[in-house]
Amino acid sequence: xxxxxxxxxxxxxxxxxxxxxxxxxxxxxxxxxxxxxxxxxxxxxxxxxxxxxxxxxxxxxxxxxxxxxxxxxxxxxxxxxxxxxxxxxxxxxxxxxxxxxxxxxxxxxxxxxxxxxxxxxxxxxxxxxxxxxxxxxxxxxxxxxxxxxxxxxxxxxxxxxxxxxxxxxxxxxxxxxxxxxxxxxxxxxxxxxxxxxxxxxxxxxxxxxxxxxxxxxxxxxxxxxxxxxxxxxxxxxxxxxxxxxxxxxxxxxxxxxxxxxxxxxxxxxxxxxxx
Amino acid sequence: xxxxxxxxxxxxxxxxxxxxxxxxxxxxxxxxxxxxxxxxxxxxxxxxxxxxxxxxxxxxxxxxxxxxxxxxxxxxxxxxxxxxxxxxxxxxxxxxxxxxxxxxxxxxxxxxxxxxxxxxxxxxxxxxxxxxxxxxxxxxxxxxxxxxxxxxxxxxxxxxxxxxxxxxxxxxxxxxxxxxxxxxxxxxxxxxxxxxxxxxxxxxxxxxxxxxxxxxxxxxxxxxxxxxxxxxxxxxxxxxxxxxxxxxxxxxxxxxxxxxxxxxxxxxxxxxxxxxxxxxxxxxxxxxxxxxxxxxxxxxxxxxxxxxxxxxxxxxxxxxxxxxxxxxxxxxxxxxx
Ligand SMILES: Nc1ncnc2c1ncn2[C@@H]1O[C@H](COP(=O)(O)OP(=O)(O)OP(=O)(O)O)[C@@H](O)[C@H]1O
Ligand SMILES: [Mg+2]
Numbered sequence: 001x002x003x004x005x006x007x008x009x010x011x012x013x014x015x016x017x018x019x020x021x022x023x024x025x026x027x028x029x030x031x032x033x034x035x036x037x038x039x040x041x042x043x044x045x046x047x048x049x050x051x052x053x054x055x056x057x058x059x060x061x062x063x064x065x066x067x068x069x070x071x072x073x074x075x076x077x078x079x080x081x082x083x084x085x086x087x088x089x090x091x092x093x094x095x096x097x098x099x100x101x102x103x104x105x106x107x108x109x110x111x112x113x114x115x116x117x118x119x120x121x122x123x124x125x126x127x128x129x130x131x132x133x134x135x136x137x138x139x140x141x142x143x144x145x146x147x148x149x150x151x152x153x154x155x156x157x158x159x160x161x162x163x164x165x166x167x168x169x170x171x172x173x174x175x176x177x178x179x180x181x182x183x184x185x186x187x188x189x190x191x192x193x194x195x196x197x198x199x200x201x202x203x204x205x206x207x208x209x210x211x212x213x214x215x216x217x218x219x220x221x222x223x224x225x226x227x228x229x230x231x232x233x234x235x236x237x238x239x240x241x242x243x244x245x246x247x248x249x250x251x252x253x254x255x256x257x258x259x260x261x262x263x264x265x266x267x268x269x270x271x272x273x274x275x
Numbered sequence: 276x277x278x279x280x281x282x283x284x285x286x287x288x289x290x291x292x293x294x295x296x297x298x299x300x301x302x303x304x305x306x307x308x309x310x311x312x313x314x315x316x317x318x319x320x321x322x323x324x325x326x327x328x329x330x331x332x333x334x335x336x337x338x339x340x341x342x343x344x345x346x347x348x349x350x351x352x353x354x355x356x357x358x359x360x361x362x363x364x365x366x367x368x369x370x371x372x373x374x375x376x377x378x379x380x381x382x383x384x385x386x387x388x389x390x391x392x393x394x395x396x397x398x399x400x401x402x403x404x405x406x407x408x409x410x411x412x413x414x415x416x417x418x419x420x421x422x423x424x425x426x427x428x429x430x431x432x433x434x435x436x437x438x439x440x441x442x443x444x445x446x447x448x449x450x451x452x453x454x455x456x457x458x459x460x461x462x463x464x465x466x467x468x469x470x471x472x473x474x475x476x477x478x479x480x481x482x483x484x485x486x487x488x489x490x491x492x493x494x495x496x497x498x499x500x501x502x503x504x505x506x507x508x509x510x511x512x513x514x515x516x517x518x519x520x521x522x523x524x525x526x527x528x529x530x531x532x533x534x535x536x537x538x539x540x541x542x543x544x545x546x547x548x549x550x551x552x553x554x555x556x557x558x559x560x561x562x563x564x565x566x567x568x569x570x571x572x573x574x575x576x577x578x579x580x581x582x583x584x585x586x587x588x589x590x591x592x593x594x595x596x597x598x599x600x601x602x603x604x605x606x607x608x609x610x611x612x
Binding site for chain 2: 009011012013014016025028029032033035036039040043044105107108109110112113114115116117118119
């Protein structure tokens with residue numbers, strides 16, 4: 001080869017596109033990738049199961065099967081107690097799909113292909129985030145609909161009720177950032193779906209989602225009462241049913257912001273390195 | 276996007292590139308030059324560094340040292356400009372299995388900001404060209420391996436890339452799908468794209484590439500046209516198969532004097548290969564005489580021009596499709612034909 005004689009080649013210096021065009025393309029890319037993720041979600045029975053079937057099943061199971069055996073001291077009975085909990089739990093469980101889809105896309109080289117395209121690197125993660133937000137919103141609304149069918153009512157007015165739903169969605173997105181990190185860091189679909197997400201179970205079940213924390217053994221209460229999902233659920237309950245809002249509002253905000261502040265950079269870093 | 280600047284140099288230019296992953300030295304000073312409109316076959320066994328080289332050229336990995344230019348654009352300093360003009364089909368088919376073939380293509384068109392008309396037309400055109408029209412509206416989960424590969428290649432062409440990178444485009448395909456893939460690739464090249472293709476199959480490089488670069492353990496060990504590489508080992512190859520495998524050693528011993536290099540034995544297939552230089556017919560007569568004296572029965576005895584496999588063996592001491600470190604890692608197809 002004739003490499004030696006070619007060495008003095010001076011690379012072209014090509015200016016990037018103007019900021020306005022980059023912005024326009026960036027927005028278009030996020031929209032395209034959001035559509036793509038929603039289409040995938042819609043086609044995949046597994047994802048539908050986690051975001052629609054399973055939440056509805058849980059709502060009905062707890063309402064009619066376990067509910068009778070769980071004494072609660074809120075106005076409106078167990079169904080009033082249950083709904084904020086099942087909304088939070090389902091919003092969190094939906095992030096299974098996030099982790100699995102990301103791991104699969106990495107494994108199959110889909111993400112490498114995107115990264116070799118003239119597209120902002122943040123677009124893939126942003127598209128995911130927007131799609132996740134829409135997906136969780138659908139889940140939350142479906143559960144609310146079922147809840148209303150089985151006797152749940154907002155007892156504290158519509159505005160706090162809507163804020164409660166938004167808080168549920170925000171919790172779901174927050175847990176999704178953790179799942180996204182797991183999916184990108186583990187990079188293996190099998191591993192992600194078999195053990196990568198086990199932490200979601202204690203986080204959602206060892207909480208005040210379905211049963212009062214006071215019914216648990218003392219050693220478990222320490223965790224259950226202070227972990228973020230319980231705190232957010234207590235705030236959601238207060239919003240839906242009435243009660244003191246301020247303390248749990250602060251704690252929720254701190255927890256959610258803290259988790260996002262830790263896991264978004266981790267996920268972005270894992271995404272950058274994943275090749 | 277086109278720019279006013281013209282690049283007069285080669286389409287792909289790689290100079291002294293190094294890349295390590297921790298202790299693993301994947302590339303140790305690679306040089307590559309590919310002229311515009313030509314096909315470079317990057318040939319090497321498992322772990323040679325082929326994918327690493329492709330990832331560096333497609334801006335997915337940064338080199339530790341050295342530089343790499345694609346159409347004059349530096350992969351480290353102007354990665355965005357590189358991404359504008361390349362197409363990549365990686366080692367596994369990067370398709371979304373829940374989506375149909377058409378949807379996969381349409382979304383790619385969106386991501387390249389084609390207007391809706393152009394996007395639909397391009398998708399239809401590529402589906403037709405890659406013989407996927409019948410399956411266009413079925414989820415790709417149900418596609419055969421060959422169809423997935425073809426769609427994967429189609430996806431990398433949506434933007435009419437000037438330089439195309441195909442990482443082992445036919446690995447895992449059955450012989451018929453492979454031939455189909457070759458045809459598609461030849462057609463692409465006829466349209467003037469510059470192509471860098473990696474492969475573990477000598478035949479494939481021989482068929483498709485204008486120039487072949489052989490790498491092993493992250494180093495270029497030979498480069499040239501397939502003819503040049505074959506000439507490097509000089510002269511003819513005599514080859515035959517022995518039914519009685521246990522006598523292979525004995526036969527090799529008897530014929531050693533006729534070969535310019537140590538005879539190669541493939542115990543699995545019972546094949547013995549001798550490099551007989553320019554005296555092909557004389558060696559043939561002598562071989563028949565000696566085998567007759569031994570009373571060994573052979574099949575397929577003949578003299579031929581060297582294949583790239585012979586070249587690889589001569590250069591590295593191991594076959595192209597046998598990784599140096601794993602005798603069981605042999606690939607299905609592409610063994611000496
Ligand atoms: N991300 C990574 N982390 C650690 N080691 C890596 C990584 N990528 C590649 N390697 C190592 O670098 C070496 C070259 O790998 P590369 O994938 O480039 O080989 P290849 O020629 O493409 O092989 P194959 O034919 O198996 O695809 C191998 O030893 C491989 O194990
Ligand atoms: Mg490879």
